[in-house]
Amino acid sequence: xxxxxxxxxxxxxxxxxxxxxxxxxxxxxxxxxxxxxxxxxxxxxxxxxxxxxxxxxxxxxxxxxxxxxxxxxxxxxxxxxxxxxxxxxxxxxxxxxxxxxxxxxxxxxxxxxxxxxxxxxxxxxxxxxxxxxxxxxxx
Amino acid sequence: xxxxxxxxxxxxxxxxxxxxxxxxxxxxxxxxxxxxxxxxxxxxxxxxxxxxxxxxxxxxxxxxxxxxxxxxxxxxxxxxxxxxxxxxxxxxxxxxxxxxxxxxxxxxxxxxxxxxxxxxxxxxxxxxxxxxxxx
Numbered sequence: 001x002x003x004x005x006x007x008x009x010x011x012x013x014x015x016x017x018x019x020x021x022x023x024x025x026x027x028x029x030x031x032x033x034x035x036x037x038x039x040x041x042x043x044x045x046x047x048x049x050x051x052x053x054x055x056x057x058x059x060x061x062x063x064x065x066x067x068x069x070x071x072x073x074x075x076x077x078x079x080x081x082x083x084x085x086x087x088x089x090x091x092x093x094x095x096x097x098x099x100x101x102x103x104x105x106x107x108x109x110x111x112x113x114x115x116x117x118x119x120x121x122x123x124x125x126x127x128x129x130x131x132x133x134x135x136x137x138x139x
Numbered sequence: 140x141x142x143x144x145x146x147x148x149x150x151x152x153x154x155x156x157x158x159x160x161x162x163x164x165x166x167x168x169x170x171x172x173x174x175x176x177x178x179x180x181x182x183x184x185x186x187x188x189x190x191x192x193x194x195x196x197x198x199x200x201x202x203x204x205x206x207x208x209x210x211x212x213x214x215x216x217x218x219x220x221x222x223x224x225x226x227x228x229x230x231x232x233x234x235x236x237x238x239x240x241x242x243x244x245x246x247x248x249x250x251x252x253x254x255x256x257x258x259x260x261x262x263x264x265x266x267x268x269x270x271x272x273x274x
Binding site (some may be wrong): 002003005006009010012013020048049050051065066067112113115116119120122123126127129130133134136137138139 | 260
């Protein structure tokens with residue numbers, strides 16, 4: 001039966017969505033962190049999504065697709081430098097390195113991620129309703 | 140009057156199966172709303188149901204000219220449907236063609252139609268039961 005697979009699909013999307021929400025909150029939490037070296041500066045993280053076949057190949061419907069997180073990519077943008085010789089973290093030239101998190105971008109991503117999450121919760125509850133109704137068939 | 144239980148239920152049972160598959164496909168589209176390169180897909184419901192009612196298997200028929208050929212029927216069981224790709228109106232830069240609003244609307248519509256089919260099927264079953272009891 002296909003309805004049960006919807007739980008797998010929506011579940012995979014929820015799990016991927018929570019990874020995305022996690023990275024966004026981590027990015028926002030670290031938006032103001034500074035470092036003494038360019039390498040040590042926090043870099044914005046983002047999960048890489050890929051679709052995955054939920055059913056086995058050769059099954060009745062191998063077309064169903066869930067989501068998986070392939071990995072977490074770090075932003076390659078250069079960290080912002082600031083001349084702050086008084087800062088305890090400052091390097092020999094008096095510079096500190098801010099994280100390269102773009103707060104506006106992250107907030108927009110947060111809205112998008114929470115909308116996707118809601119959508120998948122709705123899908124799951126609809127599937128549950130349909131399944132329960134189906135169980136009552138012929139009563 | 141001759142009416143078998145199978146013929147009384149079969150079309151709606153097929154419709155229910157297709158609705159179920161479509162629910163799954165649309166759930167997959169919604170799940171992949173943010174996956175780069177994902178192409179939204181859907182079933183041609185009316186065409187599939189018409190073919191199923193006519194007793195044809197979905198997809199093109201293949202001629203087996205050699206006994207070692209594997210027939211299509213062995214590959215896809217009845218009721219399985221081939222998927223079509225949705226024509227994107229505004230695909231995103233990462234190659235994703237899922238329009239969440241469109242998919243949500245289709246999903247809601249499909250859920251309602253699933254319940255409608257379920258209701259019809261239920262009333263058919265009740266009708267048959269009444270006929271059997273003869274009350």
